[in-house]
Amino acid sequence: MDKVLGNKKTILFFVGPALLFYLLLLIVPTIWSIGYSFFSGSPLRGFDFVGFDNYTAALRDKHFLDSLFASMRYAAFVTTGQVVLGLCLALLFVFFLKKYSSLVRTLVFFPVILPAVAVAQLFSKLFEFSPQLGLVNDLLATLHLDSYVQAWLAQGDTAFAVLVIMDIWRSIGFYAVILYAGLIDVPDDVIEAARLDGASGLRLVTSIVLPMIRPILLSAVIFSLNGTLKVFESAVALTGGGPGNSTTMLTMYMYNTAFSYGEYGYGSAIAVYLLIVCLLVTLLIYRFARKNIA
Numbered sequence: 001m002d003k004v005l006g007n008k009k010t011i012l013f014f015v016g017p018a019l020l021f022y023l024l025l026l027i028v029p030t031i032w033s034i035g036y037s038f039f040s041g042s043p044l045r046g047f048d049f050v051g052f053d054n055y056t057a058a059l060r061d062k063h064f065l066d067s068l069f070a071s072m073r074y075a076a077f078v079t080t081g082q083v084v085l086g087l088c089l090a091l092l093f094v095f096f097l098k099k100y101s102s103l104v105r106t107l108v109f110f111p112v113i114l115p116a117v118a119v120a121q122l123f124s125k126l127f128e129f130s131p132q133l134g135l136v137n138d139l140l141a142t143l144h145l146d147s148y149v150q151a152w153l154a155q156g157d158t159a160f161a162v163l164v165i166m167d168i169w170r171s172i173g174f175y176a177v178i179l180y181a182g183l184i185d186v187p188d189d190v191i192e193a194a195r196l197d198g199a200s201g202l203r204l205v206t207s208i209v210l211p212m213i214r215p216i217l218l219s220a221v222i223f224s225l226n227g228t229l230k231v232f233e234s235a236v237a238l239t240g241g242g243p244g245n246s247t248t249m250l251t252m253y254m255y256n257t258a259f260s261y262g263e264y265g266y267g268s269a270i271a272v273y274l275l276i277v278c279l280l281v282t283l284l285i286y287r288f289a290r291k292n293i294a
Contacts, residue, residue: 030275036268044262054269064270066245067253068277074164074249075228075281081168082224083217086175091205093176094183105180109173116170120237123166127152156246159239163247167234171227175220182216183209218289225285226278250274 037054039047058064089108093101111119128134129151133141137149152158186209194208210217232251235241241248250270258267 033268033271036264037272039265040263042262042264047265050265054266055273057266058269058273063245063248063253064250064273067248067250068273070160070246070248071229071231071250071274072277074160074231075225077164078167078171078228078231079221079224081164082171082175082228083179083220085168085172086220087179087217089172089176090179090183091209093180105173105177108176111170111172112174114170116233117237119166119170120234123162123238124153127162129154153239154243156243159243160247163235163238166238167228167231170234171224175224178220179213179216182213186212214289218285222282222285225281229278229281230274250277 036047038049038051040050040054041047093105097104126135127137129137129149133149136152140146140148150158152162190208190212191204194204199207230251231249232255235247235249235252239247241252251274254267254270254274257263257270
């Protein structure tokens with residue numbers, strides 16, 4: 001194996017196709033978008049060079065700032081829910097269910113493979129207000145909590161909350177499995193030694209388990225944040241960005257600007273801002289993690 005992997009042609013054979021796809025599907029479109037961001041117009045109307053005007057205009061655009069804030073608020077809530085609840089499930093699999101956790105892991109992971117449109121239809125029915133009450137409103141009415149019966153998806157704050165709940169539920173199994181893979185690599189003798197020293201429960205988790213799975217946990221946080229900042233299909237399928245612009249994320253505003261209104265340059269500038277935000281968030285998390293380790 002060392003002889004095979006030491007051959008540069010073999011390395012190129014294995015890495016080349018993936019690198020080519022990465023180059024064509026990610027790097028080239030990114031460079032293309034950055035280039036478009038310095039122009040105004042569309043392929044039909046033609047393009048005019050405007051320099052950094054699209055970037056300065058975005059900073060004065062209330063809709064851009066609102067969608068940026070909505071994306072960051074959504075990312076904060078959903079990332080926290082995905083990672084924290086995913087960690088709780090992973091701990092449940094390892095320390096309580098143990099070898100009987102296979103079925104539960106499968107059931108928890110099942111929503112991950114469901115299409116976003118199907119999940120959105122499910123939640124729209126669960127929180128339905130008219131023409132008939134959905135399961136949530138019906139349950140509230142049964143419990144005589146009529147004051148809480150409402151059109152959840154017709155109000156900004158509640159629509160945002162339903163979107164957050166839906167995406168946490170949809171993705172929690174993915175992060176539970178990732179963190180479970182990290183937890184099962186923690187040596188049993190380390191856990192037993194900690195228990196003999198008196199560590200148990202929350203203290204065992206915070207003092208022994210979490211430090212040992214820090215790299216996996218860090219990767220999960222970064223992966224979740226970058227995914228939630230770029231949320232698109234679930235918001236489109238559930239709320240369409242409404243009511244008003246309460247759930248219009250930055251990706252949706254970028255899409256509408258570029259493809260609905262034909263402003264390719266301005267839409268590309270919004271995409272570049274999104275790229276910058278994702279890079280800054282990743283760098284800040286890495287710096288915070290390294291500082292804590294040091």
